[in-house]
Amino acid sequence: MDVSTARRTILRRPAWDEIQVPDQVLDRNQALFGERLTPDEAVRRILADVRTRGDEALRAWTARLDGVEVPNPVVDxxxxxxxxxxxxxxxxxxxxxxxxxxxxxxxxxxxLSWIHNDHEGTVGQLVRPxxxxxxxxxxxxxxxxxxxxxxxxxxxxxxxxxxxxxxxxxxxxxxxxxxxxxxxxxxxxxxxxxxxxxxxxxxxxxxxxxxxxxxxxxxxxxxxxxxxxxxxxxxxxxDGLPGPTETVVIADEHANPELAAADLLAQAEHDILACAILLTPSRPLAEAVQAAVLHQMEELERSETIQGSLARGSGIVVTENLDQAFELANEYAPEHLCLLVADPWRHLEQVRHAGGVFLGEGSFEVLGDYVAGPSHVMPTGGTARFASPINVNDFVKIVSIVGLNAQALAAIGPAAATLAHAEGLTGHAAAVRRRLQDESPK
Incomplete structure (x- = not known):
């Protein structure tokens, strides 16, 4: 498809409140709750029950929704x-x-925690898990x-x-x-x-x-x-609100269409809601990848899931050039961005938004899914514009340290009092003023 069509369809990110709830989901909720609840309403009911009844509700909902009786949720x-x-x-x-x-x-x-000491005292940060x-x-x-x-x-x-x-x-x-x-x-x-x-x-x-x-x-x-x-x-x-998984592959005329197709299919087999998108300025490559996808799909066990994914939010987009391909990728902000181009390192600076970047045909997403090292729990749904893959910083918090002395008070206290007055917080200003009047502030 062309770029204009892609922006209206597979590259468009619908908001949460724009997503249409399928009738079969509403039908199932009708059977479970006796009302045609939306998923959000159903979740609210379940959470309220667990909050009120604890283990009893947890066991009941597990039996009701999963068909499993679990007397004790703790696995020994x-x-x-x-x-x-x-x-x-x-x-x-x-x-x-x-x-x-x-x-x-x-x-x-x-x-890492850090401490800075100077003539005004100490400031710093404690990093705590x-x-x-x-x-x-x-x-x-x-x-x-x-x-x-x-x-x-x-x-x-x-x-x-x-x-x-x-x-x-x-x-x-x-x-x-x-x-x-x-x-x-x-x-x-x-x-x-x-x-x-x-x-x-x-x-x-x-x-x-x-x-x-x-x-x-x-x-x-x-x-x-x-x-x-x-x-x-x-x-x-x-950590975030993960949605269906997604991959964008940027490929030039030098890419191997069989490998590009394999990478797209590996993504599409996750879920019918998964998105696998190829951006390329080469129409011959686009056509070769399309043919390879159809051929390789026949050999895979999850072909029905793949067909659903390819029919919904996946596709091949022919761009004017590689620069436009990167522009579209940054607009989409994919979870995975695979660069199947002649010199992927040369284009790395063009990447602004992606959960992970995979550089070249030998450094493909499936390695990242399992054994490369970075977490494969990555931002989806365009949240790579502001979010990151799971990492150490997700599991720590920062405690600020302020240990200033009288010299600091004399230097910066008046500014604090001025800002407090400007905000109408006279109690704040008074707390500064009383210390400034004290010849030996503690």
Whole structure:
């Protein structure tokens, strides 16, 4: 498609209140609640119930929504250790490789306290870890143990004393997916809870008899999880409001169309709401990629999901040149930006908004999804304009230090009093004036 059409369609970011709720979602809520509630209204009901009834509500909603009876949401250590026997050794080894690289990457990130002393006294900052962090990990048909590593390990590196994981139970066992339990053990989390959906977010935010409340909730989830995080924000911190995953590939005439197609398909197989977009000034490449996508899709297991994604928010856009491709990418602010161009490093300065940049055909997004090192929990929905991937700074807070002396008071006190008067805060001004009148301020 051309640029004008793309800006009106696949590159347009609808606001939250512009998203149309599908009839099947409203129908399901009608069956569950006896009313045709919107997802936001349904989440509000669930959160209020968990806040009021605690474990009883958590168990009831887990049974009602997930069809699983979980008498105790706390997963015991024996069950976690037993999970190793249910996961292929090669998968366990791969999780350990990923964990080592994620930890090594985040240990390079500075998050340091500092103190400055001079003739006026001391100012500085204390960097302190958040006390308690809750990590939500989706379950279902595609569990995401890698997302657990990508979230819990940066929290551990930051020094968070207590990291909890909450993730949906499976119907067969009443326990979370074995690979998720193994990942939790490798990441060194303190406790794993078996619960999912909005009720899980409520349990972390409010606390129940079994689930200790946390100070911040992180991790991806479905629409109901995201809405629940939005509703509890303020009572607890959140990492953001993650939406469907997305990739923009910028490719020139030198790109390999088979590899470009593979990268687009890897993104599209996540979800029918996932977005996979190619921006290229080369029409021959665009046509070759389109043909390669159709051919490769036939070989993939999740072809039905891929078809849904490609039909909805994905596509190929032919631009006037590479500069225009970067302009469109910055407007879109993608979660992932893949540069399949002859000299990707030369174009890095043109990137202003992206969750992560992948430089060249050998440095592709799937490596970033698992083992490159940076967290794959990245800003979506255009929030890369102001947000960052999960990192150490998400799990610390800054405490300002002010320890000024009499010399500082004499120098800057009058300015403080003047500003206080200008704002009509005479009590503030009086607090300064009394100290200025005291010959020996403490």
């Amino acid at each position: 250590g024996a069950a976690i250790q037993a999970a190793y026997d249910q996961v292929e050794p090669s998968v366990v080894d791969a999780l350990r490789v990923a964990a080592r690289r994620i930890e090594a990457f985040h240990r390079r990130q500075p998050a 958040i006390e308690r962090v809750g990590v939500y990990i989706p379950g279902g048909t595609a569990p995401l143990p890698s997302s657990l590593l990508m979230t819990a390990i940066p929290a551990r590196v930051a020094g968070v004393p207590h990291v909890a994981v909450i993730t949906p139970p499976q119907r067969e066992s009443g326990l979370p997916h074995p690979a998720t339990l193994v990942a939790a053990d490798i990441a060194g989390v303190d406790v794993v809870y078996a619960a999912g959906g909005a009720q899980a977010i409520g349990a972390l935010a409010f606390g129940t008899e079994s689930v200790r409340r946390v100070d911040k909730i992180c991790g991806p989830g479905n629409l109901y999880v995201t809405l629940a995080k939005r509703q509890v924000f303020g009572l607890v911190g959140i």
